Amino acid sequence: MPSTKQFPHPPWLAIAMVAVFAFSASLRFWQLSRFNTLVFDEVYYAKFANNYLTQTQFFNAHPPLSQYIIAIAMWLGEHMPIDRDIVNGLTGSLHSPWSYRWLNALTGSFVPLVVGGIAYQLSDRRSYAVIAAIFAAADGLFLVESRYALNNIYLVILGLLGHWFLLIALKTPKKKRYLWLTLAGTGFGASAAIKWNGLGFLLGAYLLWIVAWIVKWGREQGAGSREQRTGRDKGDKGDKEATTNSQLAISNYQLPTPLEMAFYLGIIPVAVYSISWIPHLMLNPTPNFWEMQREILFYHQRIGSGADVHPYCSRWYTWLLMLRPVAYFYKTTISLDESVPVVGPSIPEASAKVIYDVHAMGNPILWWFSAVAILYAIWIVAKSAIASFGLAKVFVTGNSSQAQNRIQNTEIQNIGIYLYFALNWLANLLPWIRVTRCTFLYHYMGASVFAVLALAWIVDRWLRSYHRNLRLLGITAIFLILLAFVFWMPLYLGLPLSPESYRWRMWLPSWV
Template identity: 60%
Template structure:
């Protein structure tokens, strides 16, 4: 342990002649690519919601009229991937006509796999922008790469990886803009708005990433207003001078979030209201050209009413779960499950074996890394308590513009923005609806672990190394059910720790 600590210390990462940061991110990216592409064409079937999205994507390629209960952008991506994949000299082993045309399974999955491979890098970029610590960025990337739900979602023709990466790119370019001089921010702010509008054009809950921006910007302005009011009272001799309190806690401003209130109302509404709306609207044009009926506004109404009519509970879908269960991962989703007599049999087999007759289980479970999720939940709840205390100080005019305060504000409000809107949703929801929020709880855990790693106390350093090690070990342990590898009944149930997971 004592030999490991200096090797991963921040100073060593920053000043060593060996580019550990670049090597680390490259290794994480390549590992993500390998895990997402390995055996990608297996299960010659439509897995879970591929029965919708892969079919809808093929409809664009065959000029077939259809209605989709979500905006069209993810189907554009999958259709492009199918067209490119169908013209490649590899990945043509497993071909079926389940989408309405003959396509290989690899063709309608590869672009999702590539997109999902970049998510750890985008998370690392956000972490680095928050406090300029390379060690924090590396830990955040490791945690993002070690999450099983993101791995599963990346290996099939589903839409959540597009929603998450576009929403995170919107967040990233906001942070990039805040780190730039005032006169040079407009490009990054506009790009941020474009990415937010694109995320909403995957699913409407992509707007939760934009909601987080509204919350942190509004709170930052409220704190500034309160601080100025208290400062005026100080000048009249009513309170202890703000300047004196600030001097006692002054720190280097390492986060661009301290510049939030430099974004005034008009540019904020331009980049985070008008541009997202225009982006969302323009992205509908290819769909409307091919499917002129219903029109744009009628399509929005039909999408809304469709989701309002979906019920809830096991009668609708056996894996429905409520929002408050997600933070503890009480009800994951089985995307694929079939048994076989041996690993040499073709899977899926039609018809499937009768229940209880198989000896081998093939299971693709859309569940996060349990150790990562549970520790991340503890981390974000700890920051939430810290935020309450800091906002109370802010009401008294003493919210200091430090990295710790603004990162706490950023992480907790983005987590809440991606979770709390689901409280009022009455339709059947699933664990994957927590993916956006889980990024910010994971960033919170990575931040705490990074601070422990740089602590002067060996106990905290050891705890940080133990947390990283446990998360990686858990990822390896549950990897067979992320990849759908063959398992004996005993090995399968060894990984199903709770009845609600099955």
């Protein structure tokens, strides 16, 4: 007699995530030592990391955590049998480029998985998680930042881990969620210990908590008023129904109390940030901790802005449309037979036949679509806020059927997701309005993740639509994003290009 036992469904979410990780890792580790030099800000971070290894005193204009990580990578990398014959002494000691880049590459490979994890916690949709992870893996700026000893990839992944752990904690029973809240606070504190702008992730969490408590308070007030009216006529049964209806309108998340927020997302981040300075202060006892914070602030205030400071300075409002990317590496040669030049000036472009350019730029189609998506999310939230009086009236009077309640609560959940995108995007972007120093496109990386999440959410909804045109629109959007990633990949990986091929990829004059 044949068995009636059903075969389990294949864990396609795990399979998809493993595939995304393998794809991301292969691009990040491919010929990692190809440019045997210090690329862009590796002249700071790789050198600073080596200073920790050699116990050389120095001034660091950023918190030190990323340089510790790179130093650990350098020490471990020197014991790996990979690219041992490709070395340079540009950090102050003899190291291979692999040694100071491999951990960045590994860390960057996990970013799409964390983005997918956040997407899944927000929606419980496997399709949304996979689309979000694919979009994150198809972003060129994250690929470039992962292939060199820079610090932005650590800032972003630690901040995102803080959000991921926080979302898990909010779905976990109160007696079991303390570990997740501790991990969330640790992630937020560690992100700030990379750069101060890592605080944007923590600010977003606080903004969401404040708004959630305001909304919850408003609904409880409405539910209480309704219970008073229905209780006189329906007794205990009416009270039970009113309570059930009010619960339908409240998110599945269990909000932290003010005391929990103060400890887990207040004291713990501050403690993590402060502890991260101990190795630096042991090597550099003066200035002390508080003086060092002031020195960092004054250092960045003294940096000017404009082309005279750096040719690739860009203002915050240009980042959405990616108007000014950054050239991290640019060299020209006569032919492909020549080795990749890493030192000395380039030959005149008029006589060059081959161009090697590592351009720190996002996937243009992904960024432009994401800019529209996040602005749409803000519009949805603003429209909901304007209409909130009418929504509150329904909760107070109870004049809605059970079916209408289900529809309303679905819309509330969707608005809550849009609110998550909007507040986190604004928290990571708007503080840059007051910054007068020279800023760069990579300062938008933290905010850009939430714009990508918004786009992935919209595309997933299109793919689930009953309308054929919307499903086709979703498929087209995914295809164009992946096609653009392949088209601009030579600029992400520094592949050799002819001058004509290079110009084809410089769509805007400001990109050069």
